[in-house]
Amino acid sequence: MKKVASSVVPVISIDRNGAKPVHRQIYDSYREAIMQGNLRPGQKIPSTRLFAVELGVSRYPVIEAYAQLVAEGYFESRVGAATIVSQNLPDRFTTAAPAHVKESLNSPSSRISARRTALVGQLRPSHWTRGLGAFGVGQVAYDQFPLQVWSRLVARRTRKMTVRSFHYGEQMGSIMLRQTVANYLRIARSVHCEPEQIMIVSGSQQAIAITARVLLDPGSSIWIEEPGYRFGADVFTLAGCNLVPVPVDKEGISVSEGIRRDRMARAALVTPSHQFPLGFTMSAARRLQLLTWAQDHGAWILEDDYDSEYRYESLPIPSLQGMDAHGRVIYIGTFSKVLFPSLRLGYLVIPKDLIEFFLKTRHAMDLAPPTFYQDVVADFIDEGHFERHIRRMRLLYRERRSLLVDSISEEFGEAVEIDGSEAGMHLVVSFKTSIDDRSVAERAGQQNLWVWPLTASYLKTPEKTGFILGFGSTASSDIPVAVRTLRKLVKEAPSRPIAI
Numbered sequence: 001m002k003k004v005a006s007s008v009v010p011v012i013s014i015d016r017n018g019a020k021p022v023h024r025q026i027y028d029s030y031r032e033a034i035m036q037g038n039l040r041p042g043q044k045i046p047s048t049r050l051f052a053v054e055l056g057v058s059r060y061p062v063i064e065a066y067a068q069l070v071a072e073g074y075f076e077s078r079v080g081a082a083t084i085v086s087q088n089l090p091d092r093f094t095t096a097a098p099a100h101v102k103e104s105l106n107s108p109s110s111r112i113s114a115r116r117t118a119l120v121g122q123l124r125p126s127h128w129t130r131g132l133g134a135f136g137v138g139q140v141a142y143d144q145f146p147l148q149v150w151s152r153l154v155a156r157r158t159r160k161m162t163v164r165s166f167h168y169g170e171q172m173g174s175i176m177l178r179q180t181v182a183n184y185l186r187i188a189r190s191v192h193c194e195p196e197q198i199m200i201v202s203g204s205q206q207a208i209a210i211t212a213r214v215l216l217d218p219g220s221s222i223w224i225e226e227p228g229y230r231f232g233a234d235v236f237t238l239a240g241c242n243l244v245p246v247p248v249d250k251e252g253i254s255v256s257e258g259i260r261r262d263r264m265a266r267a268a269l270v271t272p273s274h275q276f277p278l279g280f281t282m283s284a285a286r287r288l289q290l291l292t293w294a295q296d297h298g299a300w301i302l303e304d305d306y307d308s309e310y311r312y313e314s315l316p317i318p319s320l321q322g323m324d325a326h327g328r329v330i331y332i333g334t335f336s337k338v339l340f341p342s343l344r345l346g347y348l349v350i351p352k353d354l355i356e357f358f359l360k361t362r363h364a365m366d367l368a369p370p371t372f373y374q375d376v377v378a379d380f381i382d383e384g385h386f387e388r389h390i391r392r393m394r395l396l397y398r399e400r401r402s403l404l405v406d407s408i409s410e411e412f413g414e415a416v417e418i419d420g421s422e423a424g425m426h427l428v429v430s431f432k433t434s435i436d437d438r439s440v441a442e443r444a445g446q447q448n449l450w451v452w453p454l455t456a457s458y459l460k461t462p463e464k465t466g467f468i469l470g471f472g473s474t475a476s477s478d479i480p481v482a483v484r485t486l487r488k489l490v491k492e493a494p495s496r497p498i499a500i
């Protein structure tokens with residue numbers, strides 16, 4: 001168990017004029033803190049000297065209370081070491097939750113008053129997103145990250161810190177990083193933007209959340225790709241929106257079907273460069289159709305451009321935002337795939353007339369993004385490490401992808417189809433005869449294979465069953481064995497017809 005530093009003083013209030021002597025008040029407070037589990041076995045207790053100073057009392061009552069607690073077995077005092085909460089307390093003393101907590105655990109929903117919070121019940125569990133092992137989706141080659149360069153830049157930035165660095169940063173994000181991102185997006189992604197339109201956010205997820213607050217009301221309809229990106233869709237579920245699943249084919253989201261299902265929808269969440277999860281690239285005709293629909297109906301397009309840096313068969317596809325002449329596209333990008341996800345840095349490109357609304361909304365959510373790593377990332381890009389890293393990773397991922405495709409063909413042969421292997425860090429393997437992909441995914445997790453079941457990416461009835469397999473963090477040497485294990489798990493799984 002993590003120990004609390006000895007200098008952390010438990011909250012104890014002393015009433016010097018009270019009827020109870022001070023040593024007794026100290027004794028009772030400690031005893032209660034232990035019984036309630038606020039102080040745990042093994043945790044350090046502040047020295048009598050420090051504690052007396054903190055309480056503003058003389059040391060004698062503290063010594064007396066501590067002695068009593070030691071005598072009764074609540075504290076353990078050790079020669080030459082700090083006093084600790086006894087490690088031999090019976091469990092019932094230390095793990096019993098206070099009565100009011102127990103009561104609430106029995107009926108959590110009865111305590112929730114916000115109707116929106118009740119929508120949490122609609123979000124489906126997804127244990128397969130957790131593990132660090134073969135096939136994890138959205139995971140990068142962590143061991144290939146240029147850590148030496150990164151630590152040098154971190155150290156340099158730390159040395160350069162001034163009083164300003166400790167203060168709240170720019171609400172839109174550091175100007176240096178925004179300029180760098182704007183340059184990069186103009187060149188590499190054909191995005192029309194100026195630095196003033198870039199907002200640095202805590203990953204695409206926050207970008208989607210801010211956009212939802214600015215542009216949509218509870219009850220607003222939004223087109224969601226079917227199958228699509230679950231975590232993005234979850235934002236709109238919790239915002240009380242009406243999610244309209246719109247099927248995806250080889251040209252991307254079916255705009256005509258979207259119009260048939262809900263012409264007046266307020267927005268569409270799309271992944272045009274690399275549809276998640278199926279991997280298709282939205283065709284030029286569909287892009288125009290989508291932009292025309294948005295313009296005609298005053299709808300918004302949220303372009304989630306999450307991994308377009310990695311294309312293996314062709315050059316990167318220009319962004320949809322770059323084709324938009326009417327300011328209907330909100331462009332969303334992330335450093336999660338090109339650097340690493342725990343960095344939690346991404347960006348929004350906001351149409352100029354909406355900047356103020358986004359800014360004020362963001363300010364109400366988290367005031368401003370943390371500054372330090374924005375500066376480190378700007379240095380990393382400006383000094384050429386970013387481009388170099390992407391080039392290296394593109395080669396590595398291409399090799400891993402080819403190995404994965406070969407291994408799948410070898411193990412599964414004609415029984416499956418592979419989609420989306422031309423780009424990104426994942427592909428989809430779908431089965432011609434449907435399988436129970438969720439139960440396989442759950443069992444695969446027990447063997448450290450983190451496949452995502454394809455059916456979990458559908459809002460409504462799944463059209464296909466299979467798996468999303470990430471290959472970013474799966475070492476080439478592990479791929480054949482992992483695919484063989486997956487085949488074994490699939491063979492053991494009961495097949496399950498699906499309704500279409």
Ligand SMILES: Cc1ncc(COP(=O)(O)O)c(C=O)c1O
Pocket residue numbers: 137138202203204205206229271276304306333334335336341345346
């Ligand atoms: C479709 C899609 N969008 C965005 C992201 C990245 O999200 P974030 O920037 O919040 O890490 C992912 C990660 O797997 C993704 O699959």
